[in-house]
Amino acid sequence: MSSTKLLMTFPVSATSHTLVEYRERGGYATLEKVLRQMTPTQVNDEITASGIQGRGGAAFPMGRKWGVIHLNDGQPHYLCANADEGEPGTFKDRWILENAPHLLVESMVIAAYALQVRNAFVYMRGEFDLPYRRLAASVDEAYEAGYLGERILGTDVSCDLVIYRGAGSYVCGEASALLTSIEGRKPYPRNRPPRLTVRGLYQRPTVVNNVETLANIVGIVANGAQAFRAVGTAKNPGTRLISISGHICRPGVYEIEVGYPWSKFIYEDCGGVRGGRQLKAVIPGGISTKVLTAAEIEPLHLDNQEVEAAGSSLGSGGMIVIAEGTCMVRLLQVMLRFYHHESCGQCTPCREGMGWLHRIIDRVVAGDGRPEDIERLYQISAWNDGTTICGMGDAAGYATSGILNKFRDEFEYYIDNKRSRLHGNLECLASS
Amino acid sequence: MPRIFINGQPIDAEPQHTVMEAARANGVVIPYFCWHPQLSIAGNCRICAIQIEDRSWVEIACNMPVSEGLRVLTDSDQVKAYRKSIMQLMTLNHPVDCGICDKAGECTLQDYHYLYNGSPSLSRDVKVRSTKFHPLSERIVLDNERCILCSRCVRFTREISKSNALGIIQRGDASLVRAAEDRPLDADPYSDNVIDICPVGALLSRSFLYKSRVWYLQPTPSICPGCARGCTVNIWHRKAEWKLNALDPAKNVRIERVTPLENPSVNGPWICNKGRDLVQIFERPRAEHAMQKGGLVDLEAAIRSARRLIDEAAHPVALVSNWGSNEELAAFRQALGARFTTLVKQDWAVQPGERIEDDLLIRADKNPNTLAARALFPIADDGGALDGATDLVLVWGEGFDFERVPRGAVIIVLNAYVQPENGHADVFIPVSIQTERRGHYTNFQGTVSAFEPCFPKKPSIADAEALFAALAIPEVEPA
Numbered sequence: 001m002s003s004t005k006l007l008m009t010f011p012v013s014a015t016s017h018t019l020v021e022y023r024e025r026g027g028y029a030t031l032e033k034v035l036r037q038m039t040p041t042q043v044n045d046e047i048t049a050s051g052i053q054g055r056g057g058a059a060f061p062m063g064r065k066w067g068v069i070h071l072n073d074g075q076p077h078y079l080c081a082n083a084d085e086g087e088p089g090t091f092k093d094r095w096i097l098e099n100a101p102h103l104l105v106e107s108m109v110i111a112a113y114a115l116q117v118r119n120a121f122v123y124m125r126g127e128f129d130l131p132y133r134r135l136a137a138s139v140d141e142a143y144e145a146g147y148l149g150e151r152i153l154g155t156d157v158s159c160d161l162v163i164y165r166g167a168g169s170y171v172c173g174e175a176s177a178l179l180t181s182i183e184g185r186k187p188y189p190r191n192r193p194p195r196l197t198v199r200g201l202y203q204r205p206t207v208v209n210n211v212e213t214l215a216n217i218v219g220i221v222a223n224g225a226q227a228f229r230a231v232g233t234a235k236n237p238g239t240r241l242i243s244i245s246g247h248i249c250r251p252g253v254y255e256i257e258v259g260y261p262w263s264k265f266i267y268e269d270c271g272g273v274r275g276g277r278q279l280k281a282v283i284p285g286g287i288s289t290k291v292l293t294a295a296e297i298e299p300l301h302l303d304n305q306e307v308e309a310a311g312s313s314l315g316s317g318g319m320i321v322i323a324e325g326t327c328m329v330r331l332l333q334v335m336l337r338f339y340h341h342e343s344c345g346q347c348t349p350c351r352e353g354m355g356w357l358h359r360i361i362d363r364v365v366a367g368d369g370r371p372e373d374i375e376r377l378y379q380i381s382a383w384n385d386g387t388t389i390c391g392m393g394d395a396a397g398y399a400t401s402g403i404l405n406k407f408r409d410e411f412e413y414y415i416d417n418k419r420s421r422l423h424g425n426l427e428c429l430a431s432s
Numbered sequence: 433m434p435r436i437f438i439n440g441q442p443i444d445a446e447p448q449h450t451v452m453e454a455a456r457a458n459g460v461v462i463p464y465f466c467w468h469p470q471l472s473i474a475g476n477c478r479i480c481a482i483q484i485e486d487r488s489w490v491e492i493a494c495n496m497p498v499s500e501g502l503r504v505l506t507d508s509d510q511v512k513a514y515r516k517s518i519m520q521l522m523t524l525n526h527p528v529d530c531g532i533c534d535k536a537g538e539c540t541l542q543d544y545h546y547l548y549n550g551s552p553s554l555s556r557d558v559k560v561r562s563t564k565f566h567p568l569s570e571r572i573v574l575d576n577e578r579c580i581l582c583s584r585c586v587r588f589t590r591e592i593s594k595s596n597a598l599g600i601i602q603r604g605d606a607s608l609v610r611a612a613e614d615r616p617l618d619a620d621p622y623s624d625n626v627i628d629i630c631p632v633g634a635l636l637s638r639s640f641l642y643k644s645r646v647w648y649l650q651p652t653p654s655i656c657p658g659c660a661r662g663c664t665v666n667i668w669h670r671k672a673e674w675k676l677n678a679l680d681p682a683k684n685v686r687i688e689r690v691t692p693l694e695n696p697s698v699n700g701p702w703i704c705n706k707g708r709d710l711v712q713i714f715e716r717p718r719a720e721h722a723m724q725k726g727g728l729v730d731l732e733a734a735i736r737s738a739r740r741l742i743d744e745a746a747h748p749v750a751l752v753s754n755w756g757s758n759e760e761l762a763a764f765r766q767a768l769g770a771r772f773t774t775l776v777k778q779d780w781a782v783q784p785g786e787r788i789e790d791d792l793l794i795r796a797d798k799n800p801n802t803l804a805a806r807a808l809f810p811i812a813d814d815g816g817a818l819d820g821a822t823d824l825v826l827v828w829g830e831g832f833d834f835e836r837v838p839r840g841a842v843i844i845v846l847n848a849y850v851q852p853e854n855g856h857a858d859v860f861i862p863v864s865i866q867t868e869r870r871g872h873y874t875n876f877q878g879t880v881s882a883f884e885p886c887f888p889k890k891p892s893i894a895d896a897e898a899l900f901a902a903l904a905i906p907e908v909e910p911a
Contacts, residue, residue, distance in 0.1 A: 169603070191473065191475040191492070342604070345603045345607035348479075349478060352521035352525060354604060356555060359558075383517040386490075387489075388478075389476065
């Protein structure tokens with residue numbers, strides 16, 4: 001792969017995650033520079049100038065989120081890394097947590113300095129085991145080496161980092177639910193207003209950033225915003241970690257420069273579709289983004305602007321490749337089972353709608369579909385569009401209407417003939 | 433004051449108001465299930481959807497702060513369509529068993545269905561089954577199929593009664609309201625308020641369960657006499673036009689249930705569980721006949737005897753009831769105040785197991801009208817021995833230890849309920865209770881509230897206000 005790397009800059013080995021090797025790669029030099037030579041405002045300006053967008057799915061500019069925090073407003077601020085990587089298809093933050101945990105720790109201390117945060121948190125999903133052990137060991141190492149705790153590196157700056165492990169609920173990845181979970185309550189997302197940067201954790205201004213977004217801070221501050229902007233596109237600078245899975249020859253986490261050609265990524269970098277089959281469709285960034293057909297992605301580049309123009313989004317970078325012969329009705333059933341299972345049940349459209357969608361698709365797959373079911377799936381999706389407390393209802397609606405828009409004929413065939421037009425398996429056998 | 437426009441109509445809103453509050457303050461109707469004026473904003477039911485003009489999407493009114501020049505629509509086509517969809521979703525897994533539901537007739541879901549939906553369910557799939565008659569506490573059962581998870585009850589126990597007794601477990605459409613195991617709802621003396629604020633028939637009072645359809649009942653405004661707070665309540669009893677003749681006439685004069693009568697200056701929209709259980713006070717065995725030393729006499733004869741005894745007494749002492757209304761106490765003072773040494777008696781004391789006092793409603797004084805009684809009669813009964821010279825004791829109401837009467841003194845008792853001492857009194861006159869007359873109480877803050885009669889008084893029972901006037905008329909000796 002020829003594109004620039006900002007995060008995957010070192011060969012992964014059994015010890016590459018340790019403090020010793022991280023320091024050998026120049027680790028914590030940036031923190032030292034920041035604490036001794038830069039003011040919080042300078043760090044903030046650098047982040048804003050870099051134009052980095054959030055990597056968690058919503059692509060909100062990090063500088064604008066940080067800009068809401070008023071320094072010296074006399075109240076505590078909090079910083080939280082969202083490591084509740086629960087979007088199906090997404091496993092890129094896991095790479096950072098397992099292989100570059102100190103990069104996250106260093107970035108978070110810089111961010112804490114810039115935002116005047118005394119207590120920072122990492123909210124990690126409960127299923128993460130190795131990532132937790134690696135990050136926890138790194139935090140211990142960092143405390144021992146004086147990069148965390150009281151008077152970091154002998155300066156007046158102090159910051160504590162606490163790792164909070166969730167219990168595996170999807171909705172905890174939503175920033176406000178995540179904070180509610182840290183507070184020890186049931187993780188129901190909160191209504192906006194107020195924004196979390198105004199009243200977040202413990203009712204104080206709080207910044208919640210994705211792990212990958214935070215991990216870029218060290219690079220941005222070390223090399224300057226201009227160097228960061230030199231990578232990627234003008235509107236969306238930097239690189240993206242893409243976790244690719246599904247019917248692909250070489251699944252895994254890849255770092256690509258924003259604007260990298262999509263087909264080149266799939267066919268060259270990832271080795272193409274498994275078993276020599278044709279590409280049918282791609283879910284670009286986690287199942288909450290709308291599916292794109294093979295023809296649609298052909299001319300596109302991996303740049304959020306372009307993908308959004310095509311009616312979808314790069315989301316969290318969790319790419320799922322779907323080979324020809326995959327039954328989209330079954331695929332939608334799997335997705336809706338997930339959304340039904342993970343709906344927190346707080347607000348009406350999602351609580352009732354997810355179950356309804358799931359029961360309809362179950363019935364269709366069982367061969368008991370009715371002609372009006374397709375309209376009903378559309379209708380329930382529309383009822384969730386922009387009307388729920390958090391984005392999960394919308395997301396399920398996008399996923400549903402996305403598949404229905406592109407593959408409606410498969411659903412009609414299934415309903416009319418009470419069976420799939422294709423062989424119906426979702427799995428690609430290893431031998432194929 | 434920011435000026436906002438609701439459906440084009442200008443409204444001057446309070447700066448801290450939400451659109452919901454501004455609309456309600458100005459008589460604009462926006463529907464809601466989860467919102468409640470006394471509770472925090474949950475924003476989960478989504479029925480209060482409104483639309484900001486020139487925006488293509490709907491938002492919720494309960495969480496939208498007002499701002500200068502804000503223009504919202506509460507009945508645009510899009511809002512109407514969205515409300516309809518919310519009603520479809522609300523009733524998706526609701527059993528729609530109004531025919532056997534106690535809430536039918538006063539159910540928000542029922543009303544809104546007719547107002548905002550009115551069409552049958554679009555679903556052809558089986559409903560989610562859930563728990564019926566879940567025993568949430570000794571007083572409340574929960575029908576989880578009817579529950580719409582508005583979380584009002586949960587927020588009530590967290591924010592108002594502060595027992596933290598309720599929470600929601602599970603998630604999605606399997607969510608269930610449940611009581612915390614270590615803090616049972618039984619210990620919450622305000623628990624029954626969750627029955628009132630439940631917008632559907634999910635939380636049900638065990639004492640009222642299947643007792644009556646609500647449309648057979650009428651509320652009569654009254655006052656809870658359970659403590660000095662004097663919460664205003666509605667006493668629900670059978671409507672006269674639905675009077676039962678053959679089946680069970682006792683139902684016609686029975687208190688079916690008690691609910692709060694919202695009163696911002698006294699109790700807000702809440703009452704405690706003691707106020708719900710007025711049956712336990714008012715429906716104790718009643719004394720219905722006048723007696724002289726245990727022998728039945730008619731009311732007129734008893735009044736004549738009492739008047740003569742009062743006339744003959746040299747040192748009469750009266751113990752007046754702090755359950756008497758302002759009118760009765762004033763009548764006693766006017767008619768007999770000069771004749772008697774008058775002490776204000778505490779009719780009721782704290783009962784075992786009862787909460788004594790808290791900072792929400794419950795007061796330590798378990799009587800409704802102590803303030804008014806003490807204003808008229810400054811001396812409180814300290815429970816000690818009465819003056820040895822006392823030769824007549826008039827005891828009005830309950831809570832008097834008759835051992836305290838000096839030997840040889842004459843006893844006159846005015847009481848509404850059966851008690852052994854009635855039969856030992858020289859004269860016993862039965863008096864009416866609060867549900868049989870009109871009157872006022874003055875609560876501990878000095879706020880005066882009114883109560884109205886629910887049931888007719890039997891002719892053999894005296895009305896205390898008239899009785900005192902009758903006792904004072906000097907007997908004219910026949911020439």
